[in-house]
Amino acid sequence: MSAKTANISEATVTRLSIYLRCLQTLEKEGRQTVSSQELARQFHLNSAQIRKDLAYFGAFGTRGVGYCIANLKDQIIKLLKLNKEKAVVIVGAGHLGQALADFQGFNSGGFRVVALFDIDPAKVGKKTAKGKSILHAKRIPEIAKKHNVAIGIIAVRPQSAQAIYDTLLKAGVKGVLTFAPAQIKEKPLTKLRAVDLKINLETLSFFLRS
Amino acid sequence: MSAKTANISEATVTRLSIYLRCLQTLEKEGRQTVSSQELARQFHLNSAQIRKDLAYFGAFGTRGVGYCIANLKDQIIKLLKLNKEKAVVIVGAGHLGQALADFQGFNSGGFRVVALFDIDPAKVGKKTAKGKSILHAKRIPEIAKKHNVAIGIIAVRPQSAQAIYDTLLKAGVKGVLTFAPAQIKEKPLTKLRAVDLKINLETLSFFLRS
Numbered sequence: 512m513s514a515k516t517a518n519i520s521e522a523t524v525t526r527l528s529i530y531l532r533c534l535q536t537l538e539k540e541g542r543q544t545v546s547s548q549e550l551a552r553q554f555h556l557n558s559a560q561i562r563k564d565l566a567y568f569g570a571f572g573t574r575g576v577g578y579c580i581a582n583l584k585d586q587i588i589k590l591l592k593l594n595k596e597k598a599v600v601i602v603g604a605g606h607l608g609q610a611l612a613d614f615q616g617f618n619s620g621g622f623r624v625v626a627l628f629d630i631d632p633a634k635v636g637k638k639t640a641k642g643k644s645i646l647h648a649k650r651i652p653e654i655a656k657k658h659n660v661a662i663g664i665i666a667v668r669p670q671s672a673q674a675i676y677d678t679l680l681k682a683g684v685k686g687v688l689t690f691a692p693a694q695i696k697e698k699p700l701t702k703l704r705a706v707d708l709k710i711n712l713e714t715l716s717f718f719l720r721s
Numbered sequence: 722m723s724a725k726t727a728n729i730s731e732a733t734v735t736r737l738s739i740y741l742r743c744l745q746t747l748e749k750e751g752r753q754t755v756s757s758q759e760l761a762r763q764f765h766l767n768s769a770q771i772r773k774d775l776a777y778f779g780a781f782g783t784r785g786v787g788y789c790i791a792n793l794k795d796q797i798i799k800l801l802k803l804n805k806e807k808a809v810v811i812v813g814a815g816h817l818g819q820a821l822a823d824f825q826g827f828n829s830g831g832f833r834v835v836a837l838f839d840i841d842p843a844k845v846g847k848k849t850a851k852g853k854s855i856l857h858a859k860r861i862p863e864i865a866k867k868h869n870v871a872i873g874i875i876a877v878r879p880q881s882a883q884a885i886y887d888t889l890l891k892a893g894v895k896g897v898l899t900f901a902p903a904q905i906k907e908k909p910l911t912k913l914r915a916v917d918l919k920i921n922l923e924t925l926s927f928f929l930r931s
Contacts, residue, residue, distance in 0.1 A: 519927075521924055521928075524923075524924045524927045524928070525920055525924050527923075527927070528917075528919075528920040528923040528924055529917075529920065531923070532917065532920075536904070590927065591923050591924075591926050591927045592926050592927060592929065593923065593926060597926060597929075599922070605820065606816040606817070606819045606820035606823070606850075607816070607817070607820035607824075609816045610815065610816035610817035610820055611918070613816070614817075614918065614919075615902070616902060616917075616918060616919035616922075617918070617919065617922060620919070621922075621923070621926065622919075622922055622926075640816075661926075661929060662922065662925060662926070662929075685929050685930060686925045686926070686928070686929045687925075688921055688922060688925055692825070692826060694746070700930070702925055702928040702929060704921055704924060704925045706918070706921050707738075707739075707742065707826075708821070708824065708826060708827070708916070709738075709826035709827065709830070709832075710735055710738040710739065710742075711898055711914055711916050712809070712826075712827060712831075712832055712872065712898060713734075713737075713738040713741070713801050713803065713831070714731055714734045714735050714738055714801075714914060715872060715896045715897075715898055715912055715914050716801050716802050716803060716807060716831065716832075716871075716872070716896070717729075717734045717737070717800065717801045717802060718731075718734070718896070718912040719802065719807075719871060719872075719895050719896045719912060720895060720910070
């Protein structure tokens, strides 16, 4: 796959990630090939969209056979740059920060949480249930440099989100994921992604029968 | 807006929720009308998609003026059924469960967390930082009935997810949001939505410059 990363929407990339998750599930089931139709049926996706998305990145299935699961999985992993482990830090060691630090998905398949930061003396110096160190937030620049941290996660109160974002970028972190429900002014040449957990509840609400 | 809920994809509904968030932001800024082009520009959306989505539900802007923000907001709120408060329970009072229970977005705008459940004696009988009660999981049916609980959130380990899902449905809960990275067999006439937090990291990874 060629990496035409310019002008690709977050929605398209998110779909690649969904395809990857589906392929991993099929691989665990011992499957070797899969067609776009089967992928669509089993995982409630759109088969035309799958073919279009994958073809865009240079991945084509074989007529009558479909896609080779192992190959396609590897291609998507490279495209998402998950083939080299990225160091992650989390700012805010409240319940959310600690849950994310110990979350298996954030410590596998291309990611590893190297530290959490907080300013609360009751937390600094402690460890999470799975042994991640909680350090004072003033050490963000030092740890970011030491571990070549690629991604910072903001799990602080909304009113502190912008300051933490600025601190992370100043420390050389290029990608930021924020869980704080606050508008952050995004800087160029970096990537900010906001997680809006409430959207999941609202979407669910729509589909509930009265 | 008429509620044509049949055959509407989760992706479409998620966009409605995103539009709602944008309209709420604009309303706070004191704005009264907004065009699809402005919405698209300010929030990195697709203006044609916005017009198409909203027209599908019967909401049309006025040429040269755009949409009336207050009206459109109210229409989306009704469409997402957020105009009547829904009771939510959370199963699993670990860090994630407690973070979600106290999360402001899960306790406003149509939702209220009424209880958390766990089976750990060290947690049962305690309260979260913001005062939500942690009850024994055997009380799920009683509490679900008492509060007419519409939505259950699964924040337990993957191996317990299916059993908790079954318990919630048996207790009459119609909508389930799961954070557990486990496949759950969905039952008809109910709605299950899985949150995959790792997708956010993977999407971010794609956009990072090497």
